[in-house]
Amino acid sequence: MERAAGALIKNAFWEPGAERLSPKRIREIQSERLRGLVRRVYEGSAFYRRLLRDRGIGPGSIRSTDDLERLPFTTKDDLRDNYPFGILSVPLSKVVRIHTSSGTTGNPTVVAYTRRDLEIWSNCIARCLTMTGVTPEDIFQVILGYGLFTGGLGFHYGAELIGAKVVPSSTGGTKRQVKLMRDFGVTAFTSIPSYALYLGETAIEMGIDPRKDLRIRTMSCGAEPWSEGTREKLEELFGCMVFNSYGLSEVGGPGVAFECIEQDGLHVWSDHFLVEVVDPRTGEGLPPGEEGELVITTLTREAMPLIRYRTRDIAMILEGDACGCGRAHTRISWIKGRTDDMIKVRGVNVFPSQIEHALMRMPEVGNNYQIVVERRGHLDELKVRIEVTGGAFKGELKDLVDLRGRISSELENLLGLRLTVELVEPGSLPRVEGKASRVLDRRSR
Numbered sequence: 001m002e003r004a005a006g007a008l009i010k011n012a013f014w015e016p017g018a019e020r021l022s023p024k025r026i027r028e029i030q031s032e033r034l035r036g037l038v039r040r041v042y043e044g045s046a047f048y049r050r051l052l053r054d055r056g057i058g059p060g061s062i063r064s065t066d067d068l069e070r071l072p073f074t075t076k077d078d079l080r081d082n083y084p085f086g087i088l089s090v091p092l093s094k095v096v097r098i099h100t101s102s103g104t105t106g107n108p109t110v111v112a113y114t115r116r117d118l119e120i121w122s123n124c125i126a127r128c129l130t131m132t133g134v135t136p137e138d139i140f141q142v143i144l145g146y147g148l149f150t151g152g153l154g155f156h157y158g159a160e161l162i163g164a165k166v167v168p169s170s171t172g173g174t175k176r177q178v179k180l181m182r183d184f185g186v187t188a189f190t191s192i193p194s195y196a197l198y199l200g201e202t203a204i205e206m207g208i209d210p211r212k213d214l215r216i217r218t219m220s221c222g223a224e225p226w227s228e229g230t231r232e233k234l235e236e237l238f239g240c241m242v243f244n245s246y247g248l249s250e251v252g253g254p255g256v257a258f259e260c261i262e263q264d265g266l267h268v269w270s271d272h273f274l275v276e277v278v279d280p281r282t283g284e285g286l287p288p289g290e291e292g293e294l295v296i297t298t299l300t301r302e303a304m305p306l307i308r309y310r311t312r313d314i315a316m317i318l319e320g321d322a323c324g325c326g327r328a329h330t331r332i333s334w335i336k337g338r339t340d341d342m343i344k345v346r347g348v349n350v351f352p353s354q355i356e357h358a359l360m361r362m363p364e365v366g367n368n369y370q371i372v373v374e375r376r377g378h379l380d381e382l383k384v385r386i387e388v389t390g391g392a393f394k395g396e397l398k399d400l401v402d403l404r405g406r407i408s409s410e411l412e413n414l415l416g417l418r419l420t421v422e423l424v425e426p427g428s429l430p431r432v433e434g435k436a437s438r439v440l441d442r443r444s445r
C-alpha cells in the first residue's frame, strides 16, 4: 500500500487543550455537560420536558454519565413528528441557520443552529482537518453538496477557519472539478468516496494522472458507508492518505468523528458528543468491541440538542483509551452499514459494505458494482453485478470464467450464502453523481 505520501503529514492539533484531555477528565466533562444538557432541554424544549416527565426524570435527576441509560431515546420519527421546530430548546429568535436532512418520503428532518453551534461545528471540523494534515498552506476543494445538505457548508467553514484556501466547487460537473484541481494545484479535498473514485477515473480519461499531474496530499471521505478496500484503492489512485469522516445532519452534520493519522478507528469528539452502542432490536447497551447501533447524545448543542439519538448506523466502540496520536477521545470502528440498508437474504444479514470490501481488494475489479436481490419461487436470489477492468473482456474467455469463479467463492465464503456473479464491461452499470445506489431489491416491488 502507498504510504510514502503519508509521511508528509504531521500529527497536529487545532485545539490542543481539548484534544489532549485525559480519559478521566473527558469523563468528568461529559458528566458535567450531561447534567447541563438535561436541565437545558427540560427548560427549553416542550418535547423533551414531556418525554422526561413521563419517565419521572426532573431537571436535576441525572448526576453523571452513569445515569445515561435512564434517559429515553430520541428517534428520527420524533424529529419528523415535531417538524419543523417542535424539538428546539431555544426560542426561534436565537437560531441563525437551518439545514435539513434529505427525506425521501414525508417531512425532512430539520437541524437548527445558534451562532455558538456554528462556532463549535466549525471548530470540530477544523480539529478533524488539522488532525489529517490540512494547514493554512493548503488549497482545499469542497466537493460536497452545498445548500440544505450539511456536508458542503460544514467543511467549508471548518477549512476556512484553519485558513486554508477553500474552493467551494460543490458536486457535479466532474471534468470541471478535475480541471480546477489541476489548474489551482489543489492539495486537499473532501468528497463522498464513490464520487472520489469517479473523479480519479475521469482524470485518467482526460489524460491526467492523479498521482503525477495533481498535487493532492490529504483527502477525507464520508457521508455514505464505504470500506477499507475503497480507501486502499483511493490512496493508490491519488497517491495520498485518505481519512474516514463521520457525522450526520441530525446531530449537526460532519465533524462528529474522524480518523487520525493512525488510521485505526475514528475519534468521536467526546467533549461534544457522547456515544453509546446498543442492540438495534432491544435497545440494550453493548460493551466496547461489540457491534450494534450507534447512539449519540449532543453535549454542547444549543438550538437542537438531542438525547440518545438512534443513528441507525452499525459500528462498535473500540477498546482502549490510548491512541498513538495522543488523543483519548473515544474511537469507533468504520460504519458497517445502516440498520435500514441491511438486506436479509434467506435469513442472513448482508451489508453492501461487506461485499464492497471484498471486491475492492481484487485488482481485476473496477470501481462499480450492483447488488440485486430477487425472489424466484419461494427463494431469495442474490446476484452481484461487477464491472471488471478494461482488459478482462479482451483476453481469453477462460480467464473470465476463472475470475468469475474466484469472485463467487470469495463472496460465498464471506457471506455464507450461495450467489450469482455477473461480470460486466466497464461503464455499463448505472452511475450516480450523488450517493451511490448499490442495492436493487426487487422482492417487494
Ligand SMILES: [Zn+2]
Pocket: 260, 261, 262, 267, 323, 324, 325, 326, 327
Ligand atoms: Zn488517534
